[in-house]
Amino acid sequence: MTEPHPMEIEFRSDVTVELIRAAASDADVLFAARVSTKGEQSLDDVHADPARSKGLINYLMRDRHGTPFEHNSMTFYVQAPIFVFREMMRHRIASYNEESGRYRQLRPVFYVPAPDRKLVQQGKPGHYEFVDGTPEQYKIVVEATKRACEEAYAAYLEMLNAGVAREVARGVLPVAIYSSAYVTLNARSLMNFLSLRTRRESSRFPSFPQREIEMVAERMEAEWARLMPLTHEAFEAHGRVAP
Numbered sequence: 001m002t003e004p005h006p007m008e009i010e011f012r013s014d015v016t017v018e019l020i021r022a023a024a025s026d027a028d029v030l031f032a033a034r035v036s037t038k039g040e041q042s043l044d045d046v047h048a049d050p051a052r053s054k055g056l057i058n059y060l061m062r063d064r065h066g067t068p069f070e071h072n073s074m075t076f077y078v079q080a081p082i083f084v085f086r087e088m089m090r091h092r093i094a095s096y097n098e099e100s101g102r103y104r105q106l107r108p109v110f111y112v113p114a115p116d117r118k119l120v121q122q123g124k125p126g127h128y129e130f131v132d133g134t135p136e137q138y139k140i141v142v143e144a145t146k147r148a149c150e151e152a153y154a155a156y157l158e159m160l161n162a163g164v165a166r167e168v169a170r171g172v173l174p175v176a177i178y179s180s181a182y183v184t185l186n187a188r189s190l191m192n193f194l195s196l197r198t199r200r201e202s203s204r205f206p207s208f209p210q211r212e213i214e215m216v217a218e219r220m221e222a223e224w225a226r227l228m229p230l231t232h233e234a235f236e237a238h239g240r241v242a243p
């Protein structure tokens with residue numbers, strides 16, 4: 001077994017989302033949809049007749065003809081706290097590969113909320129909102145989180161130094177520790193993810209996601225909107241409902 005490294009503890013309040021590769025464009029939706037009537041590909045049509053293309057994508061979105069939105073692929077590299085990945089991996093219509101806590105020593109990088117993170121929940125379950133905390137509450141959050149993470153990582157290192165396996169020692173690490181994964185999905189699956197993991201006034205079916213997974217969703221949405229602007233526009237126009 002390799003010697004454990006005593007690493008500097010790092011606290012972050014953000015997430016990393018990088019588009020690693022993509023085969024995804026509005027034209028991919030159009031050729032898939034038009035095979036029904038034309039029986040042939042029409043990859044250039046989106047540029048040839050933008051108004052018609054926009055109209056077709058709008059129609060598909062409005063009437064929830066979802067399958068033409070599946071003929072594309074996006075791979076994201078994500079760094080986020082483990083509690084975000086727990087929620088993310090509930091979205092089964094995506095592929096995931098995550099770093100292993102069995103095969104490598106986990107790095108001491110932990111999430112601590114940023115000062116603008118709303119800290120206090122008000123209202124009944126299903127009808128609650130989050131509001132700002134006081135400066136005193138924020139101070140407690142930061143200090144308690146840092147203390148707990150530092151103690152947990154020290155316990156982890158103590159076990160590794162004693163020759164205990166990584167898969168056993170990691171049991172003391174909190175869900176605030178960062179992990180990393182590749183996530184591959186298509187636009188239809190991404191729309192389902194965005195409909196549930198972003199909170200928007202324009203949503204026909206409002207969702208109330210945890211802010212930290214919403215931070216990942218927002219970054220993915222920005223990349224996707226750049227790749228498939230007509231599809232994104234139609235998603236927005238029809239209440240952010242996954243077709």
Ligand SMILES: Cc1cc2nc3c(=O)[nH]c(=O)nc-3n(C[C@H](O)[C@H](O)[C@H](O)COP(=O)(O)OP(=O)(O)OC[C@H]3O[C@@H](n4cnc5c(N)ncnc54)[C@H](O)[C@@H]3O)c2cc1C
Pocket residue numbers: 090091092093094189192196197207208209210
């Ligand atoms: C605000 C919020 C709160 C949540 N709270 C909880 C909670 O307290 N506890 C909890 O356990 N989970 C909770 N979840 C997770 C939630 O139940 C879903 O697991 C998660 O949102 C993934 O959604 P999905 O199944 O639509 O996604 P995907 O798994 O990506 O599926 C996409 C779509 O494919 C279809 N599909 C996929 N698998 C099947 C299947 N086996 N059978 C039939 N159709 C299928 C469905 O149409 C589905 O919508 C919460 C989610 C949100 C957004």
